[in-house]
Amino acid sequence: MQVDEFGREIPAVFRRPDSPPPPPPSHHATHQGPPPPVLSSRSTHRDPYLPSVSNPPKSHRKAHPSTRYVDRPLLCEFVWKDQKKQDGDDSEEAYEDYRRKYCLNYVRSFFNKHLDDSWFRAKYSPAAKKHCKEQERERATAEAKAVSEAIQASLDSVVAGGDADATPSFVVQARLGQGHKEKSSAPQPLHSRKRRYSEEDTETNRSNTVPASHVLHLHTNPEQKYLTISEVPPHVNEDQILAALMDHCHMKDVKISDVRLFSSTPTFYTNSVHLQRQIFCVAASAVVDDIVTHLAQQGNEMSRPHRHVPRKDHEEAAKMWELDVDCRDPYGRLDYDHDGKGGAPEDGLAVPPRKSTVLVSNRILPRGTQTLSAAVSSKDRIPRDQEAAKTIARALDVACQIPEGLRLDDVLDRLALEQPEDVLDVSVAYLRRVHLFSFYNGCTQAECVGDVLAGKHAASTIHLRLENADSLLKDDEVPAPAMSTTDETSNGESIPAASKDLLVQRLDDSIAKALEDCSTWINAHGSAVDEVTEEAAAAIVEEEQKTRIDWLQNHSLDDDGRARCSFHFCHKLFKDDSFLHKHLLKKHREYLVAEQAKTHDKYMMRAWDEEPNRAVPDVQVDCGLKFGLQPSPVLGREPTCEDPEPLLWQQEEARRNREVALRQQRQQHAPHRPLPSMDRNSLDGDGSAFGGTGKPRPSSGFVDVDDMKETKVEMVFENVDVVASVASKKKKKKRKLL
Known part of the structure; x- marks a missing residue:
């Protein structure tokens, strides 16, 4: 069989490369590991809003070698050497070579399986990566334009109202300093009777409203709607999803370019090579309604279970449908064109069909809020955070090539804000909407808007500052733990360490790192x-x-x-x-x-x-009958994984030592109890009870059938008095005659 330049086998009929055969199965342990996970089919009695795993689509293709690694796991060093004793080649060098080849084949097989996946190409293909970055730039420019239009509309309303001193509605709806801690329903422990937040305060019972200025334009645009496509297999790309949706759209003059799809990054499931992601379809309201109407007419609506708790109206109106997608090989890896000039395949086989089923829902995902701690919400931080947010926004505007007039500096000049708190809140809203940047949680930027819509990134949550943070910090009797004697802010000012806690330290570190990356973003020379x-x-x-x-x-x-x-x-x-x-x-x-x-x-x-950290699931290592299959990550440019068996034995020995110490402690508290009997089976090879400690351990009652000792009993019959037995006579009762 031929092998390509990547070390992959090329079958005779199929052009899709195959990986080298996996290592031989383990014969040492009877437990060969669980079979490949059998994923339950969709049930009509489950909640369709909960994440579930669908059955992998049936295909006419041969099973990929990466699916066999669950049946043929990697052997630990002890099990492998036990099998190689008869061959005489049980050295450490031979095992390292076996483990290296196993991990290399595992990584290559995963690469070959997901080579044509759209999410995989977007991450590792330079051309696809550049295309995705350019699409993200277009989205950022459109969002910046939407922010500018919303600000202009709020300014026009102020002028129309006749009150020049009134605050624009965009600024009012962008304020984050109105957060409240929700009253917990859990009972408080007895030792914490002193509560920082009083239950009598009615402000704590108010719900935290979502600031409208921080919400993406995709959620607030009244002229468009979006659908959520969930449980999308990794081999299904966006073009196939779009084609399946347009098959249910019967409107005329609808262009495919008018329908946009935003995909999230795949999610790994434990010990599985199947990845799933969510795709969001955004289009005009009439187009979405037409698609939903024809999906409902098919009769493939998933029935929802009976709910005992009443839901809100918009949740009750949300439904879910099944959508069949034609997901045959998108790049023709099969041998459709045998000779590269239009010739038929050698065996005359037709293109095998392949279909998958995804779930389509019109449910609007909730936009959550989270209230920050009192130390992070302090007003003393607002001037420093304001300058940091403006600096980060300027760097990202240059890197993303936001047009002049739509950048943050232009927005702030038009609003002419005087309060530093309003400047900070508008800057945070601009960073979240335009650049998908979370300021208060890690200062990180999402890769795509799909992760924000799916709730997989910190930017999907709007963080509110605690309203009464300064009063709570003054009333706090116990000072926060000091991280250092002094610290410096971005402006070079020193602040006492007593006013800093762990959350403040994390926020300062993330802001400092983001400020360091600003020079890198600016020096990108406008390249994506x-x-x-x-x-x-x-x-x-x-x-x-x-x-x-x-x-x-x-x-x-x-x-x-x-x-x-x-x-x-x-x-x-x-x-x-x-x-x-x-x-x-x-x-x-x-x-x-x-x-x-x-x-x-x-x-x-x-x-x-x-790449040292590849997006591959953990391999399963066979650690024998004692520990079974254990997951181990494959890391490094030369892929390898750690042998988990030595660490497992150390943990087991530590556990047994704790049990022995606990047993001895119990015996000391109860000296009147007799010590347990000792026998040879309760001692280790060095004569100690366990692990060479030299202390006896109680017998486990185990009897070795191969080492049984015969005990002889001598019987002596001299001078034995024999007593004649006297049979007891029973008296018969006379029957009385009536």
Whole structure:
């Protein structure tokens, strides 16, 4: 069997590369590990809003080797050497070579399986990564424009009202200093009778409203709606989802470009190679309503279970439907085009169909709020946080090439705010909406808006400052734990350590790190990606153009001065090559996409090999009968995993030592109790009760059948008095005659 440049086997019929065979199964332990996880099908009696795992779609393809790694786990060093004793090659070098080959095959098989997945290509293909960054820039520009329009509308309302001193509604709805701690329903312990937040205070019972100025335009735009597509398998891409949705749209003059899809990053499930993600479809309200109407007419609505607790109106109106998606190979990795010139496959097999089922819901995901601690909400921090937020926003505006007039500095100049608190709140709202940046939680930026919509990033939560934070800090008798003697802010001012706690320290560290990254963002020279990725993306585009020209020439046949299509199922005749090329690009474009996709493979493999922390599930290590299968992560540029068995034995020994110490402690408190009997079975090989401690341990009552001792009993019958037995006579009762 042939092997490509990546060390992958190339089957005779299928072009999809296959990985080398996995290592042999374990014969030492009877427990070979659980079979591949059997995922339960969707039940009509479960809550459709809860995350669930669907059955993997049935396919006519052969099982990928990566699915066999659950049945053939990696052997720990003890089990492996026990099997290799008969071969005589049980050295440590041989085991290290076995483990290295196992991890390498595991990583390669995962790469081969997800090579064509859209989320995988967006992460490791330079051209796909650049395309995603450019799309994110377009979204950021559109969001900045929406923020500018909302500010202008609030200013116009102030002018129309005639009160020049009135605060614009955008600023009022952006204020974060109105957070309240919700009263906990759990009972408080007896030793904490002193409560920081009084229950009699009615302010604590108020719910924290969501500031409207911090909400993304996708949620607030009244002219559009969005659908949530959940339980999307990793091999289903966005184009296939869009095609399945448009099949249920019967409106005329609807362009595919008018429907936008935002995908979140996949979620790993424990000990499984199946990843799932959520995709959000945003379109005009009429388009979404038409899709929902035709989905409901199919009768595939999932019935919701009976709810004992009444829900809100918008939750009761939300429903969920099943959507079938045609997810055959998007890049033609199967041997559709045998000779690269339109020839039929050698065995004449047709393209195998493949379908998956996803869940579509019109439920609006809730936008949550969280109240910060009193130390973080202190007004003493507002001037410093204001300058930090403005500096970060300026750097991100330059990096994302936000047009002039829509940047944060232009927004603040138009509002002409005087209060530092309002400047900070508007800056935080701008960072969250335009750059998907969470200021109060880690100062991190989300990779895509899909993670924010799905609630997978800190920017999906709006953080409110505690309203009465300063009064609570004054009334607090116990000072916060000091992290250091003094600390410096971004302005160089020193603040006492007594006023800092762990949350404040974390926030200061994250702000300092973000300020350090500002220079890197500004020096990007307006490029969406770094220079190395930019050069690789340009090389891929050049190779795709060359592949396009070669593909058009290879699929053109000369027939008496005219051009004929070379595909075996077409063979249409055209006047010249220009008409044939239009036909090929319109009717057989998927085969061109398949050829162009191969230009990304070597760049993706290079990025995959250079990444130390790959997105692969943990391998299962067979640790024998005692511990069974244990997960272990595969890390490093040269993929390897740690042997968990030594650590497990250390933990087991520590547990037994604690049991022995506890047993001895109990015996000391009860000296009148006799010590347990000791036998040879209760001692280790060195004569100690356990682990060479030299102290006896009680017998476990175990009897070794191979080491049983015969005990002889002598019987003596001399001078034995024999007493004659006297039978007891029973008196018969006389019957009385009546």
